Amino acid sequence: MPTPQQGPIGRRVARNVAELRAARGLTLREMSAKMGELGRPTLPSGIMKIEDGTRRVDVDDLVALALALDVSPNRLLLPESAGTDQGVDLTPEVTIPTEDAAWRWAVGEYYPFPLDAPTPASEVVKFMAANRPHAGADLNILEQQIAKHLASLKPVARAARAAEEAGVPFRVIVDYMRLTDALDTLEGQ
Known part of the structure; x- marks a missing residue:
């Protein structure tokens, strides 16, 4: 359940991290190891909390998550697609x-x-x-x-x-x- 302080971008980052990790076939443990290699150690339970929205992501986390998932930080902040009429x-x-x-x-x-x-x-x-x-x-x-x-x-x-x-x-x-x-x-x- 998302934290009450989390706004629309925080909720989107949580969804995008979960979807991208799954699409790449990474387990929570493997994602945690990648975060550690990047100098931003995060336990598997921390990754799970990020994905379910109960842990907020600061900008240092955001960049490390993007590097671990081979995407830009913008890809975590915004919807996957562009060109639709959705706000x-x-x-x-x-x-x-x-x-x-x-x-x-x-x-x-x-x-x-x-x-x-x-x-x-x-x-x-x-x-x-x-x-x-x-x-x-x-x-x-x-x-x-x-x-x-x-x-x-x-x-x-x-x-x-x-x-x-x-x-x-x-x-x-x-x-x-x-x-x-x-x-x-x-x-x-």
Whole structure:
């Protein structure tokens, strides 16, 4: 039974740890051993309590659990899938409307706040620059580059919106754009 203090993310982490451990065929004892090897010793009973929600997970536990399960911390924090229309509770008072938006927010691609109004592009670019430092300084000039190439980009945006309306998940559109050269090569074979 979940602890009363545990919020929606804590409950989700508990479910995800249990599901991922089972999917990998790890026993509680094996998971405990992996946690020990990572410098975060946790008894099998502690793993069981994490999974049933009676033990809270701090950030150090979260990272060790993610390493032990070969996933990113985000995979433990968010639902398994993205692209559905189900909302994702972040706190008892904040729900991101879709799983896709929650994942895009978590990886620093998207700024959905405030939820009831469109976010100006300049705020999205600032969010991306602050949350994707691995992308380098390019994000700092993204707004200028978009403005410079706006005429060429507008048809791409219209096509992406049309694909979304036809049911293609946003992440598939983005991945297709990233893989276009490889996919074009495959089509020619």
